Amino acid sequence: PSILVLNGPNLNLLGTREPGVYGHTTLADIEQSLAQQASSAGAELTSFQSNAEFELIERIHKAGSDGIDFIIINPAAFTHTSVAIRDAILGVNIPFIEVHISNVHAREDFRAHSYFSDKAVGVICGLGPKGYEFALSSALEQLKGSI
Numbered sequence: 030p031s032i033l034v035l036n037g038p039n040l041n042l043l044g045t046r047e048p049g050v051y052g053h054t055t056l057a058d059i060e061q062s063l064a065q066q067a068s069s070a071g072a073e074l075t076s077f078q079s080n081a082e083f084e085l086i087e088r089i090h091k092a093g094s095d096g097i098d099f100i101i102i103n104p105a106a107f108t109h110t111s112v113a114i115r116d117a118i119l120g121v122n123i124p125f126i127e128v129h130i131s132n133v134h135a136r137e138d139f140r141a142h143s144y145f146s147d148k149a150v151g152v153i154c155g156l157g158p159k160g161y162e163f164a165l166s167s168a169l170e171q172l173k174g175s176i
């Protein structure tokens with residue numbers, strides 16, 4: 030099975046970005062441990078981060094043509110704004126889990142709404158970088174047997 034991990038704007042700054050909210054783990058750390066977790070389960074994992082909405086959209090389109098089985102996405106601020114990324118992910122019809130490092134429901138009101146949650150297989154928020162690992166283990170379990 031093949032899994033794509035997508036991270037949106039400013040997540041390249043993890044490690045130094047608002048450490049009180051997002052912690053000290055870098056995106057490279059997260060991507061590396063996910064790659065290990067996937068390979069020990071015999072799955073193929075690709076990670077992609079962009080600060081640009083169109084690049085995320087085009088990466089999702091490519092996931093569709095590449096036959097990616099599952100997407101784990103932290104759309105970051107685009108969570109709360111992007112009908113276009115929502116439409117892209119629905120357009121390729123790939124199941125996805127939405128991840129947020131922080132508890133978006135315990136922050137500003139505008140973070141409580143997501144353009145993704147109603148279509149996600151599941152949503153994880155507030156559990157820190159571990160949320161990505163939990164999402165991946167769930168994705169691997171869901172793909173087991175079906176691929």
Ligand code: DQA
Nearest residue numbers: 103104105106129130131140
């Ligand atoms: C975030 C939460 C968003 O509200 C914010 O814009 C981010 C990161 C999180 O992982 O907690 O950039 O998605």
